[in-house]
Amino acid sequence: MNNESISDSYPRLEARNLSKRYEDGVLAVDNISFAVQPGEIFAMLGGNGAGKTTTINLFLNFIEPTDGEVFINKIPAHKEPLEAKQHIAFVSENVMLYENFTAIQNLDFFARIGGRKNCKKSDYRDVLLRVGLSESDHNKQLKSFSKGMRQKCGIAIAIIKNASAILLDEPTSGLDPQAGHEFIRLLDSLRDEGKAILMSTHDIFRAKEIADTIAIMHNGCIIMRKKAAELAGKDLEDVYLHYMAGHNGESENRIGA
Secondary structure, three states, X not given: OOHHHXXXXXXXXXXXXXXXXXXXXXXXXXXXXXXXXXXXXXXXXXXXXXXXXXXXXXXXXXXXXOEEEEEEOXXXXXXXXXXXXXXXXXXXXXXXXXXXXXXXXHHHHHHHHOOOOOOOHHHHHHHHHHOOOOHHHOOOEXXXXXXXXXXXXXXXXXXXXXXXXXXXXXXXXXXOHHHHHHHHHHHHHHHHOXXXXXXXXXXXXXXXXXXXXXXXXXXXXXXXXXXHXXXXXXXHHHHHHHHHHHOOOOOHHHHOO
């Protein structure tokens, strides 16, 4: 997709000199800056403790930054959290939905919380079919759903909310190959609608398959950030291992990535 064709092209998600130091002294995020444009999928790669989830949590205002700011549709998230959250949807590794609700009931509940009070049952049906849930599953309780089916419900909620930005924390973790492929195709269609998508992942294969921009995080720093076109023809696993092996705690600006 040509992102420049989207008329309102200011960043939907932006981190400016963002840092987070916890009370125990751990510097989880160390002065990072990046932006996610409409129609862009930005993937953050990194191991456990790299700072990926902390970055997502800062955008969600689950925690406040020590320094710097995050912006959602130009709104400073920690200063105007309620307004900022109107423009985002979040799907985590383990989607937190109501187990005793059906898929339709979950969709209706979260749509109403998100301010969509005029949705019809047919709207929910259409969205659930779009994400790949067969009609026979729409009225089943989620406690009977597989992880992949729960992820589809999470994306359905993001779609019904019609948020301009979507945050994903390890969305393909634990999915079988078929479910992972279906999930990536869903993200592809959302990108085509102009959604800005920020995804943290360990899944190098899926990141290269779908992302427009790939960043590697280590010890709270972004040590590499490249457009997918720059990585064409390269083995992303080799690239990842190269940067991890050569990293000595410096930020991307200091190592010239």
